[in-house]
Amino acid sequence: MLSGLDPSGGAGIQADIQAITALGAHPLPVLACLTVQDTRNVYGASAIEADLVRQQLDCLAQDTPFHAIKTGALGNAAIVETLLDFLADKPDTPLIVDPVIKAAGGGDLADQALIESMKQALFARADLITPNGIELALLGDSEQPDQAAANLLSGGCQAVLATGGHGQEEDITNILYCEDQAPRTWQIPRRGGEYHGTGCTLAAAIAAGRAAGLSREAAIEQAQRFVSAAINQALAVGQGQPVPDRSVRIAP
Structure with a gap:
């Protein structure tokens, strides 16, 4: 997965690592950006140099197969271009894109150039994008x-x-x-309030399912059961949103 570092441990690449591991897959974490963040908001972000991201991806690809790729906060448009170039000879690798734009507290995680790069190039390569309501309205x-x-x-x-x-x-x-196709709808009980990192967790869990060979719909269903279980045991980490407990296990 290619995502940002959340120092609170509630979202970003830590959420990806925990969710993917819990669902039986092995994560290959590549940082796209560093953030100044807690459970309440994002206060700043800085992208990793795109060439360093490419070096990490190439190094990993020479050593291990990629069965799926998940993205979160990508830092800038140059990293999108780097990822697309890397994926050019991997047309069958499912790409799950969580189009992270803003933190729940309102802090920005994408500038206009990054948003346009995702819309114009990255989304067409993705097997699935997972926008929340705010992101869907902005992107669509x-x-x-x-x-x-x-x-x-x-x-x-x-x-x-x-x-x-x-x-x-x-x-x-x-x-x-x-x-x-007609839209397909799933519903899970709302446990009250919002939780830090649920979008990251859902997209990462879908990627784990796709990596294991599940269909898109089956991967979504498994991921939703996992997120629901993680929210049921959410942790009060800081003064902001609770963090889903991604150590939970669910039946296959």
């Missing part, structure tokens, strides 16, 4: 989820999983949109 240029997803699909996305964790409804509703 519409406040209406169905229209925003349709805009992203027409722009080249293969599939969009619109996540409902930021809503207020009794259940969290996640909706999978694919071209030429």
Whole structure:
């Protein structure tokens, strides 16, 4: 996975490592950016040099196969270009993109150049993108989820999983949109409030499922069960949002 470092341990690459490990896969963590962050907000971020990211990816690829790749906070547009170039000879490797733009507290994790790079190039390569409601509206240029997803699909996305964790409804509703298919909906009980790193956890868990050979839908279903279990045992780490307990285990 290629993501950012969260010093609070609640989100970012630590969440990816924990979720992927819990689901029986082995993570290969490559840092894309460093952040100044706690359980309340993001206060600053700095991208890793794109050439260093490429060196890490090339080094790993010479040693071990990549069965899936998950991205989170990517730092800048240069890292998107680096990743796409690296993936050019790996067309069958599933890419799960969590299009991280803002922290739950409102802090920015992507500038306009990065957003445009994701929309114009990265999304078309992805097996699945997993925007929350705020990200979906911004990336899909519409406040209406169905229209925003349709805009992203027409722009080249293969599939969009619109996540409902930021809503207020009794259940969290996640909706999978694919071209030429009716939307598919999943619901899990909302446990109250918001949790730090749930989006990272969900996308990483989906990537673990895809790496294990699960279909897109089966990987989503497994990931949602994992996230729900992790939220049920959330940890009060700091003064902000609780952190899902990603040490939980679920039945295959």
